[in-house]
Ligand SMILES: O=c1[nH]c(=O)c2ncn([C@@H]3O[C@H](COP(=O)(O)OP(=O)(O)OP(=O)(O)O)[C@@H](O)[C@H]3O)c2[nH]1
């Protein structure tokens with residue numbers, strides 16, 4: 001079986017490839033596809049955007065596609081940046097500037113009001129028109145300075161109380177165990193298995 005990961009984000013590709021490593025599935029990503037043009041992510045929810053990306057990848061490749069749309073919801077910001085997480089500080093998307101903007105906006109927000117969560121929607125779409133959605137979330141809080149160098153995006157600022165570490169201080173394996181993406185992904189496995197048979 002061969003699937004296409006409908007993402008260009010290297011951090012996501014690394015995590016999803018690691019999660020798929022024990023499955024008997026050949027994995028391509030959009031980085032392997034010539035002439036891929038990013039779809040406009042104009043959906044209102046993570047699920048909508050994941051669906052748009054999955055469908056576009058199926059149409060382009062004719063393969064079963066797995067798309068991820070994900071982001072950070074900060075309670076003190078009324079759930080922002082949400083679906084705008086990648087481009088929080090404008091175009092072109094840039095993790096460093098996004099983190100600076102987040103720190104700036106939360107400058108006067110006290111510790112007990114810095115709660116946040118990562119949310120992930122995964123969509124599996126098939127060439128014969130079937131679509132499956134799974135979701136995952138992980139709770140944490142936003143620190144005042146970066147810690148750690150693994151991961152991507154907001155990971156250095158996202159502290160996970162259960163592990164007393166930021167996401168960027170966790171190994172790939174541990175991040176995948178607890179993360180929003182890891183949780184959503186584990187629900188995808190039985191779906192992929194059912195498509196094989
Ligand atoms: O610290 C983080 N750890 C994570 O585990 C994580 N997952 C998502 N995010 C943030 O949310 C955006 C997704 O936006 P997004 O789903 O549109 O992806 P993207 O534009 O980067 O790539 P693509 O999949 O669309 O090609 C990303 O850029 C990040 O800012 C994360 N940040």
Ligand SMILES: [Mg+2]
Pocket residue numbers: 041086
């Ligand atoms: Mg995107």
